[in-house]
Amino acid sequence: MPVTGPTANNTVGLYAASFHIGIDSFSGLCPNNRFIRAGVDIFWDGTIGGEQTPWVWYQSSPADEDGMGFGNFSAKAGDVVRFVVTGSEVKVENYGNVTCTKGLKARQVGVQRVDGGGLCGGEAAWAVEDFPLAGMPDFPVALADFGGVVFKNLEVGFGNGTVVRNAEGAGVRDVRLAAQGGRLTDCVVGEGGGSVRCDRVVGE
Template identity: 45%
Template sequence: MKSPTLALLLPLLGTTTAAPSSQATSSRQQHRRAALPYELSHVPIPSIPGPTFFSPDSKSKSFAVFAAATPPPESQIAGARLLSPNTTSVSAVIQIPFAELPTTGPTAGNENGLYQATYWVGIDGLTSTSCSGRSLRAGVDTFWDSGSQSAGAWWEWYPQEGPVMFADFDVDQGDVMRITVTADADGEGGEAVVEKLAGLECGATVLATGRQRFDGIAAGNKLCLAEAEWVVEDYPILNRPDFPLPLANFSVVEFERVKVNGQLVGEGAEVFDIYLQAQGGRLTDCDFEGDKGSVQCKRVVGDA
């Protein structure tokens, strides 16, 4: 028997068109809607409490004990974070994974379905208790829609502005990107930059750049400058915001050369995974490799 949540998700799995949002009236929102076939909601889902954080060395044992006692709290985000005061710059290099059809689990095998995965880099706001949710972010959305694949890069100062697609910056699944977010020292302004690179090697040629400067941020949306994050997220579609879309199969994604304030992160990061019971339980297996300065997340289903 399908769970109630999965039953609500399945009609969307077979949907190939989405009704436009009546609220998307600004030119920035219109630009985002035109750039990709679907618009995602970045508003937290109240019914999903968020991730459980582990140190990389203890994660496997801790998660097994936790899962044996009771299912972990649901979470739609995975990756790594570093709690560090005066965080004003966070960056990483990523090869955008190809969004594919899942092959196992409750959401597998729907060739007419819609699947999604988003990858982003940010300062603050990973959870609602982190800087009251305020965050500066940049990332890339990927979709698998009945065999058609698409991607788009975006910026966001949540909750004041965005998410909005970078103008005149086109990316495809498989492209290599460097993502950098930089905040002013007072937390009241900053910049998001995405660069398309010729390859993963250090010193690779920059092929294209997208840049967004933020000024005049409202006092209530000031950053705390206390947290760096590298994230895989399963967002809901804008006009159906109560449940995340089925997470695409991305095999493995790696955030390489993860840096805070220009320095490679070698230790201190915590990792966390996506856990959605309706989609099969644990959907990622993330690790932080300090000797490489990288965050790696594998796509899984359950604890196998």
């Protein structure tokens, strides 16, 4: 629950945030709005005890328009979770609460086949989202105080075989909602593009 800003201290309220990666998932430029993305959503709900279990999901539009869960796959605050999204498959691995994934084995693995036919392959995105209430796009859920999230080991592969192993030069767009205090995230691409970090803030 946020402790500053217009949405702070609503002890019976719902707060949420989504962290995800995607192909063609940001601008919606592909015909028929084709995209694939996957990520983790977190929730704080004061009416049912505070912090809730995160939801790990994938979405392949238009086939899985509402997003689909990875069955019994689980995650919790502090876990290192790795996603690989391609035109035919979404894979997620949870390494647990560790400081370095090199040489470690994933504690959980989930794989889901998806239909990427019609993808443009025009963009890759690493996103923090304040998502809207179901069926009410003008009313986003209040953004949770997630502290900070880091996207690491970034890699994008193209159909011609080219691989870009960083986010150097990527555009950064922070979440800004006047009703929640203005600027809600402070996101930066790390030196050399090796990581993207987003911190929860209120206002400028």
